[in-house]
Amino acid sequence: MKRCSGEALTARKQPRQARARLTVDAIFEATIQVLLSEGLSALTTTRVAERAGVSVGSLYQYFPQKQALLFALLQRHLEAVADAVSTICTRCLGMSLGDMSDALVKGFLDAKTQDIATTRALYMVAAELDTDELLGIIAQRNHAAIRTLLLSAKDATFDRPDAVAFTLRATLAGATRAVLERGATPGDLTALQQELPLLCRAYLVARSNPL
Amino acid sequence: MKRCSGEALTARKQPRQARARLTVDAIFEATIQVLLSEGLSALTTTRVAERAGVSVGSLYQYFPQKQALLFALLQRHLEAVADAVSTICTRCLGMSLGDMSDALVKGFLDAKTQDIATTRALYMVAAELDTDELLGIIAQRNHAAIRTLLLSAKDATFDRPDAVAFTLRATLAGATRAVLERGATPGDLTALQQELPLLCRAYLVARSNPL
DNA sequence: ACCTGAACACCGTTCAAGT
DNA sequence: ACCTGAACACCGTTCAAGT
Numbered sequence: 001m002k003r004c005s006g007e008a009l010t011a012r013k014q015p016r017q018a019r020a021r022l023t024v025d026a027i028f029e030a031t032i033q034v035l036l037s038e039g040l041s042a043l044t045t046t047r048v049a050e051r052a053g054v055s056v057g058s059l060y061q062y063f064p065q066k067q068a069l070l071f072a073l074l075q076r077h078l079e080a081v082a083d084a085v086s087t088i089c090t091r092c093l094g095m096s097l098g099d100m101s102d103a104l105v106k107g108f109l110d111a112k113t114q115d116i117a118t119t120r121a122l123y124m125v126a127a128e129l130d131t132d133e134l135l136g137i138i139a140q141r142n143h144a145a146i147r148t149l150l151l152s153a154k155d156a157t158f159d160r161p162d163a164v165a166f167t168l169r170a171t172l173a174g175a176t177r178a179v180l181e182r183g184a185t186p187g188d189l190t191a192l193q194q195e196l197p198l199l200c201r202a203y204l205v206a207r208s209n210p211l
Numbered sequence: 212m213k214r215c216s217g218e219a220l221t222a223r224k225q226p227r228q229a230r231a232r233l234t235v236d237a238i239f240e241a242t243i244q245v246l247l248s249e250g251l252s253a254l255t256t257t258r259v260a261e262r263a264g265v266s267v268g269s270l271y272q273y274f275p276q277k278q279a280l281l282f283a284l285l286q287r288h289l290e291a292v293a294d295a296v297s298t299i300c301t302r303c304l305g306m307s308l309g310d311m312s313d314a315l316v317k318g319f320l321d322a323k324t325q326d327i328a329t330t331r332a333l334y335m336v337a338a339e340l341d342t343d344e345l346l347g348i349i350a351q352r353n354h355a356a357i358r359t360l361l362l363s364a365k366d367a368t369f370d371r372p373d374a375v376a377f378t379l380r381a382t383l384a385g386a387t388r389a390v391l392e393r394g395a396t397p398g399d400l401t402a403l404q405q406e407l408p409l410l411c412r413a414y415l416v417a418r419s420n421p422l
Numbered sequence: 423a424c425c426t427g428a429a430c431a432c433c434g435t436t437c438a439a440g441t
Numbered sequence: 442a443c444c445t446g447a448a449c450a451c452c453g454t455t456c457a458a459g460t
Contacts, residue, residue, distance in 0.1 A: 015442095015443090016442070016443090017442065017443075019442090019443070019444095020442075020443065020444095023443085023444085040338065040339070041339070044432090044433065044434085045433080045434060045435080046432090046433070046434085054444080054445090055444065055445045055446060056434085056435080056436095056445085056446075057435095057436085057437085057443095057444065057445055057446070058443075058444055058445075060434090060435065060436075061442095061443075061444080064435090065434080065435080066433095066434065066435090123338070124338045125338075126338065127251065127334070127335045127336075127337065127338030127339065128251070128252070128338065128339075131393065132393045132394055135392075135393045136393065163402050163405070163406055164406070166399070166402055166406070167386070167402065167403075167406040167407070167410060169389075170385075170386045170389040170390050170403070171382055171385070171386045171389075171410065173385070173389045174381075174382070174384070174385025174386040174387070174388055174389035174390075175378070175381045175382045175385040175386065176385070177385055177388070177389070178380075178381040178382075178384045178385035178388070179381050179385075181346075182342070182343045182346045182347065182350075183343055188377070191374050191377055191378065192378075192381070194374070195374055195375070195377070195378040195418075196378070198414065198417060198418060199378060199382065199410070199414045201417070202413040202414045202416070202417035202418075203409065203410045203413045203414065205413070206409060206412070206413035207406075207409060207413075226423095226424090227423070227424090228423065228424075230423090230424070230425095231423075231424065231425095234424085234425085255451090255452065255453085256452080256453060256454080257451090257452070257453085265425080265426090266425065266426045266427060267426085267427075267453085267454080267455095268424095268425065268426055268427070268454095268455080268456085269424075269425055269426080271453090271454065271455075272423095272424075272425080275454090276453080276454080277452095277453065277454090
C-alpha cells in the first residue's frame with residue numbers, strides 16, 4: 001500500500017461530462033450515508049462505491065486516496081460555516097458590541113447545528129486527516145472577519161483585538177464541539193444556546209473600553 | 212475480520228506475572244512512540260508489537276482489539292486531568308469567585324499542556340473510538356467537582372449552577388482543544404493562558420449574584 | 423501463565439481492458 | 442472521457458504449538 005505523502009489530498013481531476021458529475025455527487029452522498037448509518041470504522045472505499053452504485057475504480061479516478069474524499073467533505077462544511085460567519089460579520093459592522101456578539105454567536109451556532117448528524121460525522125472524520133493547513137486557512141478567515149467586526153463596534157474599542165478575536169473563535173468552535181461531539185441531548189443544545197451568548201458578551205465587555 | 216460490537220473495549224485480562232506487566236508497559240510505551248513519530252495512520256498493531264519487542268499475539272492477549280489499546284491510553288489521560296481538576300476544586304472550596312476561577316483555569320490548562328505532544332496524539336486517537344460513555348463519565352466527574360466549587364464561593368451565589376458548570380466545562384475543554392489540536396505556536400499557548408482566565412472570570416461574574 | 427508467528431478475511435489502491 | 446473489477450500488498454485478528 002502506498003504510504004500517504006501528506007500531499008495530494010485534493011481531488012485528482014474535475015468531472016468534465018455530465019455523467020461524471022453524477023458519479024461524483026453520488027460518491028459524496030454515499031459517503032455521508034455510510035458514515036451516518038455504519039460509522040467511521042465501516043467507512044470503506046468499497047462500501048462507498050457500492051452504495052453510490054459505481055465501481056471502486058471510478059471513485060479513485062476522482063479521489064486519489066480515501067482521505068481526499070473525506071477532506072473534500074470536511075472542506076465543504078467548514079467553508080459553509082466560514083461563509084455564514086463572514087456574512088454575519090459584514091451585516092453587523094458598526095453595531096453595538098452586545099448586538100454584534102449575540103448575532104455572531106447565534107449565526108455560528110445555527111450554521112453548526114443546521115445538520116447536527118453531519119456535523120458530528122465530520123468531527124469524527126477530521127482526525128483521520130491531515131487538517132492542519134485547512135483548519136489554518138479557515139481559522140484565518142474567521143479571525144479576520146471577527147477582528148474587523150470588533151473594531152467597528154460603535155460603543156467600544158479594543159486594546160488587543162487579535163487576542164480577543166483569537167479567543168472568541170477558539171471558544172465558539174471549541175465549546176460547540178465539546179457539546180455536539182458526543183450525544184448532545186436537546187437540553188444540552190438549549191443550554192449552549194442560552195449560555196454561549198452570555199459568555200461571549202461578558203468576555204467582550206470585560207476586554208474592551210466603553211466609549 | 213470481526214466487526215466491532217461496540218463493547219469489549221476494556222483490557223482482556225490483567226497481567227499476573229512480572230514478565231507480563233513488563234509486556235503491557237512496553238506496549239503502552241510503544242504505542243505513544245509510534246503515534247508521535249509515525250502518526251495515526253501508521254499506528255499498526257504489528258508495528259506497535261514490533262517496537263515493543265513482543266509478538267502480535269502477546270498484544271492481543273491483553274487488548275482484544277486495537278481500539279482497546281487506544282481506549283486504555285485515552286482513559287489514563289482523561290482520568291489524570293479529571294484528578295487534577297478534582298484536586299483543585301477541593302483545595303479552592305470557600306474561596307472568592309475570582310480566585311477559584313483563576314485556579315481552576317490554570318490547573319486545567321497545566322494538566323492539558325504538561326505533555327502537549329501526547330495530548331495532541333490523544334485528540335487524534337479519540338475519533339477512532341466509541342468514546343461516548345467514557346467522555347460522559349469524565350464530564351460528570353468534572354461537572355460535579357466544578358458545581359460544588361461554584362456553590363461554595365464566599366462572595367457569590369448562583370441561580371443556575373448546573374448551566375454555569377456545564378458551560379464552564381465545555382468552554383475549558385473546547386477552547387483548549389481548539390488551540391492545541393492543530394500546530395499551536397508558543398504565542399497561541401500564551402494567548403490562551405492569558406485570555407481563558409479573563410473569559411471565565413467575566414462569565415462567572417456575569418452569571419452570579421454578589422453577596 | 424505467557425509467548426510466538428503463520429494463516430485468514432478484509433481493506434486501500436492500481437491498472438489492463440473495455441465503452 | 443469515463444468506467445470496470447480482478448489483482449496485489451498490507452492490516453486486524455486468531456489459534457495451534459510451544460516454554
